[in-house]
Amino acid sequence: MTTERTSTPINPWAVAQQQFDLAADRLGLDRGLRKILREPERQLIVEFPVKMDDGNIEVFTGYRVQHNMSRGPAKGGIRYHQDVSLDEVKALAMWMTWKCAVVGIPYGGGKGGVIVDPSKLSRREVEGLTRRYTTEISLIIGPESDIPAPDVNTNAQTMAWIMDTYSMHAGHTVPGCVTGKPVSLGGSLGRREATGRGVTFTLEAAAEALGEKLEGQRVAIQGFGNVASYFADSARLDGVKVVAISDAYGAVANETGIDIPAAMKYAAAKHTIKGLPGTRPIDPAGLVETDCEILVPAALENQITVENAGRVTAHIVAEGANGPTTPEADRILHERGVFLIPDVLCNAGGVTVSYFEWVQALNRDRWDEATVNAKLRAIMLTAFDEVLTMSRVEDVDMRTAAYLLAVQRVADATAERGIYP
Numbered sequence: 001m002t003t004e005r006t007s008t009p010i011n012p013w014a015v016a017q018q019q020f021d022l023a024a025d026r027l028g029l030d031r032g033l034r035k036i037l038r039e040p041e042r043q044l045i046v047e048f049p050v051k052m053d054d055g056n057i058e059v060f061t062g063y064r065v066q067h068n069m070s071r072g073p074a075k076g077g078i079r080y081h082q083d084v085s086l087d088e089v090k091a092l093a094m095w096m097t098w099k100c101a102v103v104g105i106p107y108g109g110g111k112g113g114v115i116v117d118p119s120k121l122s123r124r125e126v127e128g129l130t131r132r133y134t135t136e137i138s139l140i141i142g143p144e145s146d147i148p149a150p151d152v153n154t155n156a157q158t159m160a161w162i163m164d165t166y167s168m169h170a171g172h173t174v175p176g177c178v179t180g181k182p183v184s185l186g187g188s189l190g191r192r193e194a195t196g197r198g199v200t201f202t203l204e205a206a207a208e209a210l211g212e213k214l215e216g217q218r219v220a221i222q223g224f225g226n227v228a229s230y231f232a233d234s235a236r237l238d239g240v241k242v243v244a245i246s247d248a249y250g251a252v253a254n255e256t257g258i259d260i261p262a263a264m265k266y267a268a269a270k271h272t273i274k275g276l277p278g279t280r281p282i283d284p285a286g287l288v289e290t291d292c293e294i295l296v297p298a299a300l301e302n303q304i305t306v307e308n309a310g311r312v313t314a315h316i317v318a319e320g321a322n323g324p325t326t327p328e329a330d331r332i333l334h335e336r337g338v339f340l341i342p343d344v345l346c347n348a349g350g351v352t353v354s355y356f357e358w359v360q361a362l363n364r365d366r367w368d369e370a371t372v373n374a375k376l377r378a379i380m381l382t383a384f385d386e387v388l389t390m391s392r393v394e395d396v397d398m399r400t401a402a403y404l405l406a407v408q409r410v411a412d413a414t415a416e417r418g419i420y421p
Contacts, residue, residue, distance in 0.1 A: 010301075010305065013094075017094075019399070020038060027408055027411070037410060041067065041069060043065050044137060044140055045062075046062045047062075050128050053124060062113065062115070064089075064110065065086075068108045075107035078113060078148045078149070079152035079154060080117075080154055080158075082115060084115045085115075089111045093109045095343065096110060096351070097410060101405070101406035102406045104409075105355040107147075119153075126158075134161070138169055148179075149178065149350070149351070155180075155226075159187075160181055166178075175361040176361035179361075180357070188353055188360060193230040194352065195230070196228065197231070198376060199235075200231055200234040202384050203341065204238065205380075216239060217241070217293040219241065219293070220242075220288070220294070222298060222299045222321075223299035223300075223320065224298075227350075229260075232260045233261065240294065244292070245263065245273055246273070247267070250284060252274070252282065254280070289308060293316065295312060295316070295317045295318070298321050299321050299324070301323035302326055305329050306332065309332035310336070312333065316341070339398070340398055390405055
């Protein structure tokens with residue numbers, strides 16, 4: 001299976017603005033509010049040196065963008081990737097604004113990134129990079145202003161280094177300055193699994209709305225990192241059959257079903273699913289076209305495009321990643337009757353439990369995992385029902401419905417606060 005790839009790179013910021021424009025047009029949004037919400041409030045670009053293991057100095061470029069903070073502090077992950085760009089970070093920050101508004105948590109949208117391939121650095125070099133990047137962006141982050149979290153190629157250890165660096169500058173421990181920390185440092189139980197678990201909750205709700213059962217349905221998953229692997233592990237309890245998975249190094253398939261616990265152990269040991277026993281290799285570029293009922297893109301942006309949307313066989317697409325579908329592909333999928341659960345709803349489980357972690361940190365409190373999961377499920381299902389109702393009332397697809405809700409909520413908050421001075 002092969003897939004044609006577009007020769008012109010798709011700009012994620014252009015996609016994010018186009019998605020916003022569609023909702024703003026339909027809402028008849030005030031021209032002034034539209035101009036405010038269409039651009040980030042703050043963009044910080046930093047160039048910082050890191051001493052490498054061989055004694056040489058390398059200079060890295062990092063970003064932190066705050067899109068809108070009318071509803072609360074900025075919230076969003078930090079990614080380490082060689083393809084990070086300012087436009088990508090701006091788009092991700094805007095999507096975070098809508099995501100927080102969709103699920104009704106009191107945050108605005110932020111995002112950060114460093115242009116680096118961390119697989120080429122030693123652990124000490126990654127720690128040094130993290131601590132220096134934290135120092136550079138400490139001008140604008142903090143528990144009441146902007147709270148980072150893990151994203152692509154960052155994890156709980158990264159957040160521990162950020163928290164420690166921030167705390168050293170403050171002169172006291174500040175557990176609320178990041179989320180996604182190790183549990184031993186005030187991280188929330190259930191946070192690591194939260195995004196994948198939230199995808200499962202919305203998928204269950206989608207199946208119910210469509211009058212279907214998940215048991216026996218075939219699932220293809222693009223990506224097998226934190227989100228995808230924990231989604232697969234939780235969704236298997238519903239009886240779904242994962243028939244294809246991919247990561248940055250390859251893709252594998254088994255039409256009779258992949259053993260997910262075995263795949264997770266293999267990936268943890270090998271750092272890839274390539275060569276997974278009991279599977280056959282397939283073309284990673286063609287994974288979104290796998291013969292299946294449910295497709296979960298859980299990798300990077302712009303994976304379902306005008307070039308391949310017409311070949312998607314799944315009738316449900318659950319966006320575990322941020323921005324995996326372009327606006328043109330959205331229209332194609334909708335016209336073909338595909339039920340798409342948009343990223344700003346589908347993968348909001350992570351930021352929701354990050355909010356729980358933040359609340360626990362500020363209150364010096366601790367919730368058990370059952371409480372966390374129950375609260376997460378309630379928020380995700382309420383948000384799904386609100387988006388589905390909007391979709392039916394306005395006769396629009398689920399993404400447009402989610403944007404109508406989110407943009408209106410953020411616009412209302414922005415208007416009510418007024419313009420300073």
